[in-house]
Amino acid sequence: MLEELKEKVYLANMELPKRGLVTYTWGNVSEIDRATGYFVIKPSGVDYETMTPDDMVVMDLDGNRVEGRYKPSSDTPTHLELYKRYADIGGVVHTHSPEATSWAQAGRSIPLYGTTHADYFYGEIPCARGLTQEEIDEAYEKNTGLVIIETFDSRGLNPIYTPAVLCVNHGPFTWGKDAAEAVHNAVVLEEVAKMATKTELINPKVQSAPDRIRDKHFFRKHGENAYYGQN
Numbered sequence: 001m002l003e004e005l006k007e008k009v010y011l012a013n014m015e016l017p018k019r020g021l022v023t024y025t026w027g028n029v030s031e032i033d034r035a036t037g038y039f040v041i042k043p044s045g046v047d048y049e050t051m052t053p054d055d056m057v058v059m060d061l062d063g064n065r066v067e068g069r070y071k072p073s074s075d076t077p078t079h080l081e082l083y084k085r086y087a088d089i090g091g092v093v094h095t096h097s098p099e100a101t102s103w104a105q106a107g108r109s110i111p112l113y114g115t116t117h118a119d120y121f122y123g124e125i126p127c128a129r130g131l132t133q134e135e136i137d138e139a140y141e142k143n144t145g146l147v148i149i150e151t152f153d154s155r156g157l158n159p160i161y162t163p164a165v166l167c168v169n170h171g172p173f174t175w176g177k178d179a180a181e182a183v184h185n186a187v188v189l190e191e192v193a194k195m196a197t198k199t200e201l202i203n204p205k206v207q208s209a210p211d212r213i214r215d216k217h218f219f220r221k222h223g224e225n226a227y228y229g230q231n
Contacts, residue, residue: 001058001067002040005033009040010053012179016095017048019187027095028073031179032083034090037061039083043070074141081145082175086159091179093186096171099193103127104166110192111208113199117192118209118217120185122161125192126151130168148173161218164189 012029016022025048030041040056057068059076061084073079079092095101103110103125110125112118128151135143148165151157163185164174174189176182199206221228 002033002036002038003053005031005040006053006056006058009042009056009179010051012091012093012183013042013051014048015180015183016093016186019183019190021095021097021186021190022048023096027093028075028079029091029093029179029183030073030076030079031091031182032089034087038066039079041072041076041079043068044073046070075144077139077141078145078148078173081142081149082173085145085149086175088160088177089175090177091182092173092175093179093182094171094173095186095190097186097190097193099190099197100125100166100172101170102197103193104168104171107168109166110196112214113196113206114209115213115217116188116195118214119221120188120218121164121192122158122218122222123214124208125162125164125166125172125189126155126157127166127168144170161222 009029009031016027025045028042030039032039038058038060040058043055043057046055055070057070057072058066059072060066063080075094082089082092107127109127112124128147131143131147144167151165152159163176164172166172172189174182174185176185220226
C-alpha cells in the first residue's frame with residue numbers, strides 16, 4: 001500500500017542525517033496522501049543505517065496503524081493534528097537540530113534579521129507556549145500539535161507563509177507541500193537559527209529587518225507575483 005509514498009518518505013527521512021539535522025534517531029518525516037486520507041511516517045526508534053522503505057508505517061487520520069510491522073514515530077499524533085487542521089500541509093518534519101533547538105530551549109522566537117530568513121519565512125519563527133502538566137499527562141504528543149495550532153491561530157499567522165515553529169523546551173517542527181519541501185524548510189530553519197545566534201552575538205542591540213525588506217524578499221519568491229527562479 002502506498003509504495004511510492006513510502007519510498008518518498010524514506011528518502012526524505014534519510015536527508016535528515018545527511019544534512020546534519022539529527023543524531024541517532026532524533027527525528028521523523030511524514031507525508032500525507034490526501035486522496036486516501038492516509039499518511040506515511042518513520043517508525044519509532046529505528047536506526048537510519050538499517051531503515052528501508054518497507055519499514056515506513058501507514059497511518060490514518062484517526063491515529064490507527066493501517067500497515068507496517070513497526071510502531072510509528074512517537075510524534076505521530078503531532079503530525080496528525082497538523083494534517084487535520086491544515087489542508088495545504090502535505091509533509092511534516094520534526095528534528096532536534098542543535099541551532100533551532102537552542103532557540104526552542106531558550107523559549108524564544110527567532111526574529112527576522114535578514115533576507116535569508118525572509119526568503120522562506122514571513123516574519124519571526126514563533127515559539128509556542130509550554131504545555132501544562134495536565135496537557136502533558138493527558139496526551140503529550142497530541143497536545144503538542146494542538147499548541148502549535150493555537151500559536152498560529154492566536155497570533156494570526158499563516159502556516160503556509162511561516163512553515164515552522166519552535167516548541168519550547170523541545171525543538172522545531174517544519175512542514176511543506178510534501179515531505180521533501182518540509183525537509184528543505186527544516187534545513188533552512190537550522191541555518192536561519194545559526195545566523196540569528198551569531199547576529200545577536202555580534203550586535204546584542206540588533207533590530208529586526210524592516211517590513212519592506214521582509215515583504216520584498218518573501219513575495220518575490222512566493223505568491224502570484226513571484227519572479228524568483230525559472231518559470
